[in-house]
Amino acid sequence: MTGHDPFQGRRDFLRASGVLGLASALPGTLRAADTAVGDAPSDDAGTASGAPLPPRAPLARQPFRRLPTGAIRPAGWLRRQLEIQAAGLGGHLDETWADVGPDSGWLGGSGESWERGPYFLDGLLPLAWQLDSAPLKAKAQRFIDWTLENPWPSGMFGPRSNDDWWPRMVMLKVLTQYHELTGDARVIGLMTNYFAYQLGELPKRPLRDWGRSRWQDELLSVLWLYDRTGDPRLLQLAALLRRQGFDWQGMFADFPFKQKVDVAALEAKGGDDVFMKDLGQRVHGVNIAMALKSSPVWSLVSGRVQDREAVHHQLKMLDAYHGLPNGMFSADEHLAGRNPSQGTELCTVVETMFSLEVALAITGAPALADRLETIAYNALPGAFTDDMWAHQYDQEPNQVESSLHRRPWTSNGPEANLFGLEPHFGCCTANFHQGWPKLTGSLWMATADGGVAAMVYAPCTVRTKVQGVPLRIEQSTDYPFRSRVDIVLHPARAVAFELKLRIPGWATGSTLAVNGQAQPTARAGHFVTLHREWRPGDTIALSFESAPKAVPGFNDSVSVRDGALVFALPIAESWIKWRQRGLTADWLVYPASRWSMGLPENATFRRVEQPVGPVPFSRRHPPVTLSVEGRLVASWKAEEGAADPVPRRPQADASDPPQLLTLLPYAAPKLRITAFPLLAPGSDEHPRDGHVS
Numbered sequence: 011m012t013g014h015d016p017f018q019g020r021r022d023f024l025r026a027s028g029v030l031g032l033a034s035a036l037p038g039t040l041r042a043a044d045t046a047v048g049d050a051p052s053d054d055a056g057t058a059s060g061a062p063l064p065p066r067a068p069l070a071r072q073p074f075r076r077l078p079t080g081a082i083r084p085a086g087w088l089r090r091q092l093e094i095q096a097a098g099l100g101g102h103l104d105e106t107w108a109d110v111g112p113d114s115g116w117l118g119g120s121g122e123s124w125e126r127g128p129y130f131l132d133g134l135l136p137l138a139w140q141l142d143s144a145p146l147k148a149k150a151q152r153f154i155d156w157t158l159e160n161p162w163p164s165g166m167f168g169p170r171s172n173d174d175w176w177p178r179m180v181m182l183k184v185l186t187q188y189h190e191l192t193g194d195a196r197v198i199g200l201m202t203n204y205f206a207y208q209l210g211e212l213p214k215r216p217l218r219d220w221g222r223s224r225w226q227d228e229l230l231s232v233l234w235l236y237d238r239t240g241d242p243r244l245l246q247l248a249a250l251l252r253r254q255g256f257d258w259q260g261m262f263a264d265f266p267f268k269q270k271v272d273v274a275a276l277e278a279k280g281g282d283d284v285f286m287k288d289l290g291q292r293v294h295g296v297n298i299a300m301a302l303k304s305s306p307v308w309s310l311v312s313g314r315v316q317d318r319e320a321v322h323h324q325l326k327m328l329d330a331y332h333g334l335p336n337g338m339f340s341a342d343e344h345l346a347g348r349n350p351s352q353g354t355e356l357c358t359v360v361e362t363m364f365s366l367e368v369a370l371a372i373t374g375a376p377a378l379a380d381r382l383e384t385i386a387y388n389a390l391p392g393a394f395t396d397d398m399w400a401h402q403y404d405q406e407p408n409q410v411e412s413s414l415h416r417r418p419w420t421s422n423g424p425e426a427n428l429f430g431l432e433p434h435f436g437c438c439t440a441n442f443h444q445g446w447p448k449l450t451g452s453l454w455m456a457t458a459d460g461g462v463a464a465m466v467y468a469p470c471t472v473r474t475k476v477q478g479v480p481l482r483i484e485q486s487t488d489y490p491f492r493s494r495v496d497i498v499l500h501p502a503r504a505v506a507f508e509l510k511l512r513i514p515g516w517a518t519g520s521t522l523a524v525n526g527q528a529q530p531t532a533r534a535g536h537f538v539t540l541h542r543e544w545r546p547g548d549t550i551a552l553s554f555e556s557a558p559k560a561v562p563g564f565n566d567s568v569s570v571r572d573g574a575l576v577f578a579l580p581i582a583e584s585w586i587k588w589r590q591r592g593l594t595a596d597w598l599v600y601p602a603s604r605w606s607m608g609l610p611e612n613a614t615f616r617r618v619e620q621p622v623g624p625v626p627f628s629r630r631h632p633p634v635t636l637s638v639e640g641r642l643v644a645s646w647k648a649e650e651g652a653a654d655p656v657p658r659r660p661q662a663d664a665s666d667p668p669q670l671l672t673l674l675p676y677a678a679p680k681l682r683i684t685a686f687p688l689l690a691p692g693s694d695e696h697p698r699d700g701h702v703s
C-alpha cells in the first residue's frame with residue numbers, strides 16, 4: 011500500500027464523472043467518501059471485527075447481512091473438506107494448468123486473460139484465509155497485486171488484451187472479498203475509478219453476451235462500494251446495469267422453456283422473439299444459476315417486494331420443468347428437462363449456491379437455506395473425486411457410467427461426465443473453488459436488529475461483533491450426517507442480543523435447550539428467536555427430528571431423502587485412467603454391478619450411522635446408510651453410457667428375489683441411481699415359494 015494515494019481514486023472518479031468542478035456542491039458525498047477511504051484499513055473492515063456494515067440509504071433494509079469474508083472459519087468435517095480442496099486442485103491448480111499459471115493475463119502474462127483467473131481467485135482467496143494458509147494467501151496475493159497495480163489510464167482494469175465487461179464482474183467480487191479480509195484501501199480506489207469509467211462507457215459500449223446475462227453479479231459489487239462511499243453515481247450505474255442487463259424476472263414471469271432445449275434451435279440462433287433471439291444465453295444453466303440472485307439484489311435498489319420475492323417463482327419454474335432430485339436443475343449445459351439421466355454443469359451448481367447465499371440474506375426465507383443445504387451436501391461433493399483432484403463437468407443423478415459418449419447432453423461434448431482436469435471445457439476447473447468457501451462464509455449472518463443467526467448448519471467458528479461487543483461462536487456438529495447442533499457463545503462480556511436459529515423445512519420436530527434448560531422452538535421452515543442477555547460460556551443444544559422418506563419425481567419415480575441428505579444406490583465402480591494430465595488425470599468409470607433396481611410403494615428404511623470419516627463424503631466410510639428392500643427391473647437398460655429414462659411403474663423381474671439395498675449419501679458413490687422406478691402394484695408379491703409365472 012506504500013506510495014499509494016487513496017484519494018487519487020476519488021478525484022479520478024469525480025473527474026471522469028464530470029463533477030470535479032462541482033465538488034464543493036457535493037459536500038455530503040465527499041464526506042462520505044473521505045470517511046470510507048480513511049477508515050478502510052482499520053480493523054472494522056476486516057476480520058478483527060467481523061461485523062458487516064449497515065446498508066446505506068436509500069438501499070432497502072434486508073433481514074440478514076452476510077458477515078465479512080473471513081469472519082467464519084470451518085471446523086470439524088467441514089475443515090477437513092476444505093483441507094482436501096486445498097491439498098487437491100483447489101490449492102495446486104496453478105501448478106498444473108496454464109490457464110491460471112504464471113502466464114495468466116491476470117498476472118500480466120500473455121496467457122488466458124478472460125474469466126479463468128478471476129474464477130479461480132473467487133474461491134482461492136476465501137479458502138486461503140479460512141485455512142489461514144500462508145502459501146495459498148501468497149498465491150492469491152500475486153493476482154490481486156497485479157490487478158491493483160496495473161489499472162489502465164482510463165479507469166479500466168485487468169488484462170489489456172480484452173475489454174469484455176464480464177470477467178471484470180468476477181474480479182470485482184474477488185476484490186470486495188479481499189478488502190473485507192485486509193482493508194487494503196487500493197480496492198476502493200480501483201473500484202471507484204472503474205465504475206466511473208464504466209458509467210461513461212456503457213452508453214457507448216453496452217453490456218452484451220455474458221455480461222448482459224450476468225449484470226446482477228456486478229450490481230452486488232456496485233452496492234458493496236456504495237455502502238462504503240455513498241457516492242450517488244453508483245446508484246446511476248446500478249440503474250444502467252439493470253436497464254442494459256437481461257430481464258430474467260420478466261422471462262420467468264411467463265416462463266417459455268418447459269422442455270429439454272432442442273440443440274437445433276440453439277444453433278439456429280434466430281427469431282425476433284426477445285427470448286429466442288439469444289436463445290443460447292437465455293437457457294444457459296450457469297446464466298440461470300447466477301440470475302437467481304438478480305431480482306433480490308435489484309430489490310435493494312428498487313425497494314419492491316415483488317422484486318425481492320421473484321426468486322421463489324424462478325425456483326418453482328425450474329423445479330417444475332427441469333428439477334432433479336439432487337436439488338439442482340438440469341443444465342448440460344442448457345436446460346434439459348427432468349429426466350434424471352440429464353446432467354448439471356458444476357459451474358451451475360456453485361453459482362446456484364452463491365445466488366442462494368445472497369438471496370437468503372436479502373429475503374430471509376428459510377426455504378432458500380434448505381435448498382442451499384441440499385445442493386451443498388449432495389450435488390457439490392457429488393461432482394468430485396474424494397481427493398478433489400478431478401471433477402465432472404456434468405453430473406447425473408442417475409449416473410451409470412462416466413465414459414466418452416455424446417448422449418444425453420443438450421449441447422455438451424462426449425467428455426462431459428468424465429472425472430478429470432477439464433472434462434469438456436475448463437470453466438468449471440476454474441470456477442468450482444468458490445463452492446465450499448462461500449458456503450462456509452454463509453453459515454451465520456448478522457440480523458437487521460443487531461443480532462446473529464444460524465442460517466446453514468455445519469461445524470464452524472464465528473468471530474463477529476454484536477452491539478459493539480466482540481463475540482466468538484463455536485458450533486460443533488456432524489450435520490448433515492447427524493441432526494444435533496451444539497453452540498457455545500463467547501461474548502467478551504455479557505450482552506443482550508437476539509439469536510436466531512433456522513429450523514429446516516424437513517424437520518418433523520425439534521428440541522432446543524439453553525444452558526440445559528428446555529426452550530420453546532419454532533415450526534419447521536421458520537426461525538426460532540432467542541432474546542436474552544448472553545454470557546460467556548452459554549450453551550445452546552439444538553436437535554432436529556426427521557425420518558427417511560421417498561420423494562416423488564420424474565415418471566412417477568422416487569428418490570430418497572433424510573434430512574438434508576439425498577440417498578443413492580451405489581454401483582460398483584471400475585476406474586480406468588484415460589490419460590495423465592500433469593499432476594492429475596482424466597478417468598473413465600464403468601459399472602461393475604447391477605443398478606436397474608426399483609422400490610416398492612411404502613418402502614421402509616433402516617438407518618445406520620458410523621463415525622464421519624476423514625473424507626466426509628466417501629463411499630469407503632459413509633457416515634450414514636439407509637437399507638431398503640428393492641427389486642430388479644430387468645427391462646430398464648442403458649444406452650451409450652446413460653440410463654434410459656426411469657420406466658413408469660414397471661413390473662419387477664419375477665425371477666429375481668427382493669434384495670436388501672444399502673443406500674449411501676448421494677455424493678459418496680460416483681456411479682449411482684438416485685431416482686428409482688416405483689414398482690407397479692403387485693410387484694412386491696414375489697413368489698417366494700418358487701412358483702414363477
Ligand SMILES: [Zn+2]
Pocket residue numbers: 355356357358436437438439441
Ligand atoms: Zn463450467
